[in-house]
Amino acid sequence: MNYLIGLLIFTLIIVILLQVSKISQVAAKIRGEEEVAMQRNNNTAFWMMVFMIVFLLGTVFSAYYYKDSMLGYGPWASSSEHGSEIDSMFNITLILTGIVFIITHILTFWYSYKYRQAKGNKPIFLAHDTKLELIWTAIPAVAMAFLVAKGLVVWNNVMTDLDPTENYVEIEATGYQFAWDVRYGGKDGRVGNKDFRLIDLASNSLGIDFTDTLSQDDILLGGSDKIVLPVDTMVRVAITSKDVLHNFYLPHFRVKMDAVPGLPTYFSFKPTKTTQQMRKELSKYPEWNEPYDPKDPEGPKRWEAFEYELACAELCGKGHYSMRRVIEIVDRDTYKAWIAEKQPFYLTNIRGTDLDPLKDKRLLPSEIKMRNTELNKLVYDAVNAVNDSASTATTIRFKNVYYETGSAGLESDSYFELDHMAGLLNKYSNVKVEVSGHTDNVGDSAANRELSRQRAQSVVNRLVQKGISADRMVVVGYGDSRPAETNDTEEGRATNRRTELRVISKS
Numbered sequence: 001m002n003y004l005i006g007l008l009i010f011t012l013i014i015v016i017l018l019q020v021s022k023i024s025q026v027a028a029k030i031r032g033e034e035e036v037a038m039q040r041n042n043n044t045a046f047w048m049m050v051f052m053i054v055f056l057l058g059t060v061f062s063a064y065y066y067k068d069s070m071l072g073y074g075p076w077a078s079s080s081e082h083g084s085e086i087d088s089m090f091n092i093t094l095i096l097t098g099i100v101f102i103i104t105h106i107l108t109f110w111y112s113y114k115y116r117q118a119k120g121n122k123p124i125f126l127a128h129d130t131k132l133e134l135i136w137t138a139i140p141a142v143a144m145a146f147l148v149a150k151g152l153v154v155w156n157n158v159m160t161d162l163d164p165t166e167n168y169v170e171i172e173a174t175g176y177q178f179a180w181d182v183r184y185g186g187k188d189g190r191v192g193n194k195d196f197r198l199i200d201l202a203s204n205s206l207g208i209d210f211t212d213t214l215s216q217d218d219i220l221l222g223g224s225d226k227i228v229l230p231v232d233t234m235v236r237v238a239i240t241s242k243d244v245l246h247n248f249y250l251p252h253f254r255v256k257m258d259a260v261p262g263l264p265t266y267f268s269f270k271p272t273k274t275t276q277q278m279r280k281e282l283s284k285y286p287e288w289n290e291p292y293d294p295k296d297p298e299g300p301k302r303w304e305a306f307e308y309e310l311a312c313a314e315l316c317g318k319g320h321y322s323m324r325r326v327i328e329i330v331d332r333d334t335y336k337a338w339i340a341e342k343q344p345f346y347l348t349n350i351r352g353t354d355l356d357p358l359k360d361k362r363l364l365p366s367e368i369k370m371r372n373t374e375l376n377k378l379v380y381d382a383v384n385a386v387n388d389s390a391s392t393a394t395t396i397r398f399k400n401v402y403y404e405t406g407s408a409g410l411e412s413d414s415y416f417e418l419d420h421m422a423g424l425l426n427k428y429s430n431v432k433v434e435v436s437g438h439t440d441n442v443g444d445s446a447a448n449r450e451l452s453r454q455r456a457q458s459v460v461n462r463l464v465q466k467g468i469s470a471d472r473m474v475v476v477g478y479g480d481s482r483p484a485e486t487n488d489t490e491e492g493r494a495t496n497r498r499t500e501l502r503v504i505s506k507s
Helices: 002-031 035-063 083-114 128-157 273-282 332-341 345-352 365-384 414-427 445-465 488-496
Strands: 170-176 179-184 227-230 234-241 246-250 255-259 266-270 308-312 325-330 395-397 429-439 473-479 499-506
Touching: 035 083, 083 128, 128 266, 170 227, 170 246, 170 255, 179 266, 227 332, 234 246, 234 255, 255 266, 273 325, 325 332, 345 365, 365 395, 365 414, 365 499, 429 445, 445 473, 445 499
Parallel strands: 170 234, 227 325, 429 473
Antiparallel strands: 170 179, 234 266, 246 255, 246 308, 308 325, 395 499, 429 499
């Protein structure tokens, strides 16, 4: 019905204009063509002046009225370190072009009025004016040179690659229809290599090269996971695409870069406001204190539901809208705790399987590094819990201590963990520990007890070689008397065959 009414109104306007045109033609015949032409020119010139005034006032008013919805104004001040430079560049461009816009419109409409057809008005034609041409050529050239120079400075701040020795967070975003795969650099902070020839849609959709040590601790986010980044820390974003052209756009941080198939790109930025800080700033504006959902007036307000976002700024297909991802900016401690909880994709999904190119290697440098970090915390907790009778933190199980089959001889892969433990015991020189051996229940119990004691003694011997006094260590063989799991399964028996260290006292 609304469309029909609109069509009828449009038809009526056309009919009225046709009738006015016919009336004008009749009036022209009555009053004379020249007089009517001058009348029309006067009317046209007058209404053009009215339009100029209304248009310019409307332009200025609307720009002021909607300034809080424009980047760089009100609540949308930049949330990145370099963003203020981009906002400043846009402001200068707006001022310069705005001045030219107003002057040219005033002159255009004023000349249309001043030189309308009227008695006594004669047109003036200037064939050439060198001075005038130099002026209107030089002024735009200088202004453009200034804007380009300032733009290059800002561009270099965003696009200058970071020194690998610098402290920054590196993530990789791979766009495809219609989502982003986001990979973090893990504990080493660096994203490893990938190769399209290694792509396996079922198990390795990014084609990550797991022989690269930098890839072995990389973390992959799920499709609905928030992209969490630390405040006041440089972030380098590597950007690629699997299929068509996408665009990685963070409007609140003033960064935007195409994701081009076969052509890796990147940018870097430093967030300056956490999500909570941004919400607090938005809460100061009346329009952000309205309900987020108008249908639920008692629900959260707009500022309470605010999230930074990642958007694809290319029309990459019908599902383009679904590439939106939430970005959460947190303080550094919160980020460290968040990233520490994430498990490396390789270690949890590939390691030890038929897909693992390194399955023949028992220990990898990344695994040794991760285990050392884990031992640091375990020993610290054990030392501080030694006087707490209710605590179980005083016992530490060696994960990477290996013995020759049927004997107490240590294999060389055991030295990584034992040597690190020796360093920790040297650090905590006031503690005394018990090193205990355990077996499953297969075989004679007495033989198992002796084998477990010999194995514990082998561990102690290695620690002594690394500078730990034998007086600080007690050797015990428990055999199969203290199972950690059931002995009815192979997995349980493997768990029970273990060597442990327990902090028993500290002085």
